[in-house]
Amino acid sequence: MIKKATTVKTLYLVLSLVLILGFGIENASATPILGQKVYYEGGSVEIKVLPYDAYYTSSLYLFSTGTPLFIAVNSEVGKVVSLGNLASLGVAVGDELLFGIVVANTGDTFLAGPASGNKDNFAHAAVDYLDSPTGDVALFAFEDILGGGDKDFNDAIFQVSGGVGVAVPPKIPEPASVTLLLFGLAGAAYVSRRKKK
Ligand SMILES: [Ca+2]
Ligand SMILES: [Ca+2]
Numbered sequence: 307m308i309k310k311a312t313t314v315k316t317l318y319l320v321l322s323l324v325l326i327l328g329f330g331i332e333n334a335s336a337t338p339i340l341g342q343k344v345y346y347e348g349g350s351v352e353i354k355v356l357p358y359d360a361y362y363t364s365s366l367y368l369f370s371t372g373t374p375l376f377i378a379v380n381s382e383v384g385k386v387v388s389l390g391n392l393a394s395l396g397v398a399v400g401d402e403l404l405f406g407i408v409v410a411n412t413g414d415t416f417l418a419g420p421a422s423g424n425k426d427n428f429a430h431a432a433v434d435y436l437d438s439p440t441g442d443v444a445l446f447a448f449e450d451i452l453g454g455g456d457k458d459f460n461d462a463i464f465q466v467s468g469g470v471g472v473a474v475p476p477k478i479p480e481p482a483s484v485t486l487l488l489f490g491l492a493g494a495a496y497v498s499r500r501k502k503k
């Protein structure tokens with residue numbers, strides 16, 4: 307009898323936790339912002355493919371890298387792709403994380419971010435950003451039709467978590483530029499000392 311009560315208690319606790327966590331995420335979620343820019347904050351970045359509703363097949367790419375980096379297809383729901391630390395891909399802290407989709411059926415490429423980034427002058431992604439102590443999350447919901455079409459913004463949905471932010475983080479000066487700065491200062495000090503003599 308006691309054992310059964312404990313089991314029920316445990317089950318209740320687990321259910322409550324699931325509910326709290328679920329609602330916590332739901333509540334903390336901000337309003338999606340059309341054309342929101344996101345920036346790299348350092349550390350690793352992970353992408354998860356979320357359920358979508360579209361006729362077209364779209365592939366997610368990261369365009370901040372030298373050559374666009376293929377990440378996943380909208381139909382691969384549940385797939386998780388870890389990009390690791392983006393520094394290894396040539397993306398620096400403070401750089402804009404420019405995600406976009408390539409629509410297989412039409413050949414169109416649509417970038418997230420402001421409308422001006424796209425040939426149809428339409429913002430193709432709504433970004434729902436959540437800054438939380440357990441990790442930052444940005445939900446990208448894309449519209450896959452040129453000019454906006456039905457504007458339902460659910461044609462390709464990806465969750466980006468990790469070092470992602472919506473404010474421009476301060477740039478960390480590279481060791482090389484710090485060294486140059488020190489050399490410059492030393493040079494200036496030398497010149498001014500010589501002038502005094
Ligand atoms: Ca749709
Ligand atoms: Ca649509």
